[in-house]
Amino acid sequence: MAESSLKQSFDTFRAAEDIDASALLAGAVGVVFLLTALTSFVLRLGLEVPAIVGFVVVLGYGWYAHQGLTAKAVTFLMTVSTVLILGMITVFLVLESLHAFRLMGVNMLVGMDEPVTVFGVTVLPGLGNFWQPSSATYSLVPAMWGTFVTTLIATAVAAPLGVACALFLAEIAPNWAREIVKPGIEILAGIPSIVYGFIGFTVLNTYVFQNFQTPSQGSFFLVGGVIGVMALPTVVSVAEDSLDTVPDSMKDGALALGSTDWQTMTSITLPAAFSGVSAAVLLGVGRAIGETMAATVILGNTVGLPQPLYDVFGNNVTLTTLIASQYGDAGETQLSALFAAGVVLFVTVLFLSLTSLRIEAKLKQELSGD
Amino acid sequence: MSDAYDRNLVESESSTYQRLAASIVGVGILAFAFALAALFDLTAIDATFVGLSLSNLLGVGTTLVGLGVVGLGAVSYVGYVETTPDRSAGLVPAVLFGLLWFCVAGLVVSQTFGFGALVWLPAALLVGAGAAGVAIFPREDIGSTLPAGAFALLVGLVFLTNVIGPDWAWSPTDFSATFTPKIVVPFLTVLAVLVASWAAGKAYDDFGARGRQTGAYMLIALNALGILSVLVILVAFVVSKGIGPLFEGFSVGASGIDWPFVQNGNQLTNDVNGVFPAIVGTFWLVVGSVIMAVPLAVGAAVFLTEYAEEGRFTQVVELATNGLWSTPSIVFGLFGYAFLVPRLGNSTSLLSGIFVLGFMLIPLVLITSREAINAVPDEYRDASAALGVSQWQTIKSVVVPAAMPGVITGVILGVGRIAGETAPILLVMSGSPFPSKRQAPNVLDISFSFTSSFPFVDASLISQEALLNSASALPYQLYAIITAGVGQSEAFGWGTTLVLLLVVLSFYAVGIASRAYFRNKLRS
Structure with a gap:
């Protein structure tokens, strides 16, 4: 029953797309070639070259005989490939990290060096160490804490300043000022992170070292500030977009009642676009979490927790810098633990980005009327 | 407003x-x-x-x-x-003033007078509440x-x-x-x-x-x-620091321009060491990832806007695109390290770098191309369809050309972004930290000759060896200088920073300017 209905829908599809037998055959052969090439590349079978040559031949025939149909099929395959890449990233990250997760279990995510006791009862036995390849002890707790602290500082910088700047661009600035500030923000987004890193390493680190008399060069405080500046353009442009989606008619209503522009902003525009603005902040947070190079070269990257925990001048490690500073001389297990750090990073950022995507979509739907 | x-x-x-x-x-x-x-x-x-x-x-x-x-x-x-x-004065100023004075009182009582939390906390709360009260009442x-x-x-x-x-x-x-x-x-x-x-x-x-x-x-x-x-x-800071090293030994003579920082590699015998291999590496990286990613991304954008109907599939693709857009660059690097490097010659290579940066470029180009194609007015498509032109012909000769400025702008801005990426190429492409001029990847290898064995011609366009060997790139060169401890090579580092910044920002400047130009043209 199910089979026949499947066949039926396929027949309608064929009829609608005007696919004759030769096109169907060519399509099938092409897909088989492509799948072979892909499988062979993933499993290292060594059949990629002939399979790709075969695909190109089929493609040539399709282009000659059924150009429109081929174009549609090819663009479809291209679309699928974007999903495929994300899928492969997920699969390979998880696969590579499995070894470490199996070895450490839940301690990978919560393991402490000292036993944790609550009212004299040990709730979590200590590992003796956070990160020691020689005894195969790996815990991501210090790195996660470092990422948390730096991201918190970065958000404290990027969120208020970014939203204020977005407000300036979307609502306040006269045209001449917008023409200057807007490209400026975009160019700021373009400055490579390693450039921030180099300036941080050569100039800012020394500055903080001298004027805050920190025990060593590099601190979460500085990294958070630098990452905050780097996340700023993301917050500005996304927040500005969502402020722009608030329809003029809503603002006109407030203005017609005699409110000032600022009153309109605080009581109409900002509340209406609030979810979009928070999505912008979320995206900025995602950027800050994933920032690697500037943090790697500024921080000292010793794996451990700052003492006390809230010492923002601690000079430890974050998830990204853990990977970048250790991948080079890592053994198999350690590498797997670094992949585990990558998984935590990937999942967190993906979650933030998809949440903000959903918020934005909802906002657009709400403001477009109905 | x-x-x-x-x-x-x-x-x-x-x-x-x-x-x-x-x-x-x-x-x-x-x-x-x-x-x-x-x-x-x-x-x-x-x-x-x-x-x-x-x-x-x-x-x-x-x-x-x-x-x-x-x-x-x-x-x-x-x-x-x-x-x-x-x-x-309102609630917001009251809260902010309250916080400000809470901090002031707390710091003064605890740090200046040295009282414990039992004293400073109530004192700070009192002062903070007082300030908030003054603001409100x-x-x-x-x-x-x-x-x-x-x-x-x-x-x-x-x-x-x-x-x-x-x-x-x-x-x-x-x-x-x-x-x-x-x-x-x-x-x-x-x-x-x-x-x-x-x-x-x-x-x-x-x-x-x-x-x-x-x-x-x-x-x-x-x-x-x-x-x-x-x-x-x-x-301004980077320019002021980097302009000296960048133009060290620069001269224009009868034999053409002599610009050691751009034309040299790293060698003991050099008077002035340069970043030539890194520039070449970045060039091939950009070219390669554009060749790989742009057709793919534009094709996907065409499918999503012209063929696909809004539904489950487009939603999934949208999620995937946004996921790729936000994925941290180091994660792309890890992926390349686990997936591409073992499959492409089992060592870090230019090709792996091209692939990884291409993957990063796809969402950037896809999102902007989709916007550009969406912005093409439906009248164009209708007019073409009314002439009896097929859908694909319409896309090929009406929609895509009309969307081209937007697509190109997106590509330029995307390239600016990936040209400065360090983390992924650090994992999948990097080799010698201070390459000599000979180590610059020589990708183009155009040769053609007849041979006696099948298939009787020996032609090559691209050197496989160059693609499968590690290479440097400007951002990696800068990272290498930092890990080497800066010290002696700080001037070299500033010069490299300036070159990198010039390369990246000129992509951005061209992209932003062309977008502004096409927008104005569209409006008039």
Whole structure:
């Protein structure tokens, strides 16, 4: 029953797309070639070259005989490939990290060096160490804490300043000022992170070292500030977009009642676009979490927790810098633990980005009327 | 705000009150400038001006500002000038003032007098609540000026009496840092000036709705200016540091241009070491990832806008695109390290770098191309369809050409982004940290010859060896300099930074300019 209905829908599809037998055959052969090439590349079978040559031949025939149909099929395959890449990233990250997760279990995510006791009862036995390849002890707790602290500082910088700047661009600035500030923000987004890193390493680190008399060069405080500046353009442009989606008619209503522009902003525009603005902040947070190079070269990257925990001048490690500073001389297990750090990073950022995507979509739907 | 609503109907002459408020802001700006100068090492904190140490001078400035702001509030409150204050300054200023004074009281009681949490916490809460109360209960002219002015006054007096002077230092027990006057004095000055100027700005436009707008606009415009100056300072700093090394040994002679920093590699025999291999590496990276990613991304954008119907599939693709867009670059690097490197010759290689950066480029191009294709008016498609042209022909000869400017802009901006990426190529492509000129990847290998064995021709266009060997790139070169400990090669590092910045920012500048050009053209 199910089979026949499947066949039926396929027949309608064929009829609608005007696919004759030769096109169907060519399509099938092409897909088989492509799948072979892909499988062979993933499993290292060594059949990629002939399979790709075969695909190109089929493609040539399709282009000659059924150009429109081929174009549609090819663009479809291209679309699928974007999903495929994300899928492969997920699969390979998880696969590579499995070894470490199996070895450490839940301690990978919560393991402490000292036993944790609550009212004299040990709730979590200590590992003796956070990160020691020689005894195969790996815990991501210090790195996660470092990422948390730096991201918190970065958000404290990027969120208020970014939203204020977005407000300036979307609502306040006269045209001449917008023409200057807007490209400026975009160019700021373009400055490579390693450039921030180099300036941080050569100039800012020394500055903080001298004027805050920190025990060593590099601190979460500085990294958070630098990452905050780097996340700023993301917050500005996304927040500005969502402020722009608030329809003029809503603002006109407030203005017609005699409110000032600022009153309109605080009581109409900002509340209406609030979810979009928070999505912008979320995206900025995602950027800050994933920032690697500037943090790697500024921080000292010793794996451990700052003492006390809230010492923002601690000079430890974050998830990204853990990977970048250790991948080079890592053994198999350690590498797997670094992949585990990558998984935590990937999942967190993906979650933030998809949440903000959903918020934005909802906002657009709400403001477009109905 | 849309420009149609310019409502400055009543242009009044500025009154003495307004001039007073403006001059308070002026004094504030002066103090602000001196504070920044101290922060940026332009002047020492114990330098003397007109017989006063800088911290005392800043103290005079903030005291004046504080007194002035309190005065503005008082003058308005007693009705000496006609203003339009609201009944209360409002909740947001109250909360902020409360927090500010909570911190002030908490720090003074716990750090200056050394009391424990049992004393400082209630004291700070009391003072904070008091400040919030002052902001809420009295009329707006007192509520918004008194807590602000008093803060500036306090800061000023603390500087004037040398309680915080050039010899002061504070090492909180829980932080591994010491706060020196060089940081604290400018920081407190800037904070006090900002808070007080906000109050003065409100007073300038007679409080009330218009006053609030002036105060808020002042801070917001200042913020935008600050962000812009971060950019300008950053670029200017890199240029000033890097221009020397970049043009070292530069000469234009009969034999053409001699530019060692750009034409040389790293070699002991060189007078001037250069970044030629890194430039070549970055060039091939960009070319390769554009060739790989752009057709794919544009094709996908065409499918999504022209063929696909909104539904489950497009949603999934959208999720995937956004996921790829936000995935941290180091994760792309890890993926390449686990997936591509073992499959492409089992060593770091230019090809792996091209693939990884291509993957990063796909979402950037896809999103902008989709927008560009969506922006093509439906009339174009309808007109083409009415002539009996097939859908694919329409896409090929009408839709895509019309969307081309937007697509190209997206590509340029995307390339600017990936050209500066370091983390992924660090994992999948990097080789020798200081490559010599011979190690520059020589990708183009055009040769053609007849041979005696099948297939009787030996032609090659691209050198497989170059693609499968590690290569350097500008961002990686910079990273290598940092890991080598800078030291001797700091000038080399600044030169590299400048080259990298020039490459990336010129992509951005061209992209932004072309977008502005095409937008204007579309509008006219």
